[in-house]
Amino acid sequence: MDQSLPTYPKARKDHRCFGCGETIPKGSRYALNAVFDNGEAYSIKLCAKCVYAKTRLDSGDDGYGEGELKEDHQYLPDDYSFMLARLAEEYDARMKRIREERKESECLS
Numbered sequence: 634m635d636q637s638l639p640t641y642p643k644a645r646k647d648h649r650c651f652g653c654g655e656t657i658p659k660g661s662r663y664a665l666n667a668v669f670d671n672g673e674a675y676s677i678k679l680c681a682k683c684v685y686a687k688t689r690l691d692s693g694d695d696g697y698g699e700g701e702l703k704e705d706h707q708y709l710p711d712d713y714s715f716m717l718a719r720l721a722e723e724y725d726a727r728m729k730r731i732r733e734e735r736k737e738s739e740c741l742s
Contacts, residue, residue, distance in 0.1 A: 636677075637667040641721035652683030652702030662721045681717040682706050688716060 641662050648657040657663045657680045664679040679687065679702075686705035687697070 635669045639664045639666045639720075639724075641665070641717065641724045648678050650680040650683055651677045651699055652679045652687065652697065653706060654700045654703065655680055655682075662717055664717065664720070681714045682709055684717045684720070685709055685713040 642665055644657050644659050644661055644663060646659050648663065649655075650657050650663070657678060662681070664684045666677045666679075668675050668677055683702040683706075686702045686709065
């Protein structure tokens with residue numbers, strides 16, 4: 634199984650989190666991974682709680698199934714959402730740099 638690097642879009646509609654099954658509300662950020670497994674392609678969406686649980690509580694090293702991160706929510710600190718916000722900011726900055734570099738190279742050509 635191969636996964637793409639996650640992106641952190643803002644939800645344009647409600648989605649369901651793969652990690653816990655809870656709703657990712659419209660307007661909130663979430664982690665989105667493309668997964669390629671035995672000729673199948675699908676996407677996995679994770680809410681902020683599951684991103685924190687997967688990263689900080691070591692839930693992702695051996696993989697996890699649908700809904701299996703929900704039990705880790707009980708161990709989350711009150712300020713868990715900072716992690717997804719920081720990851721999204723880093724992603725946005727990286728994408729901005731890439732766009733600027735492409736624009737510069739197009740101007741030089």
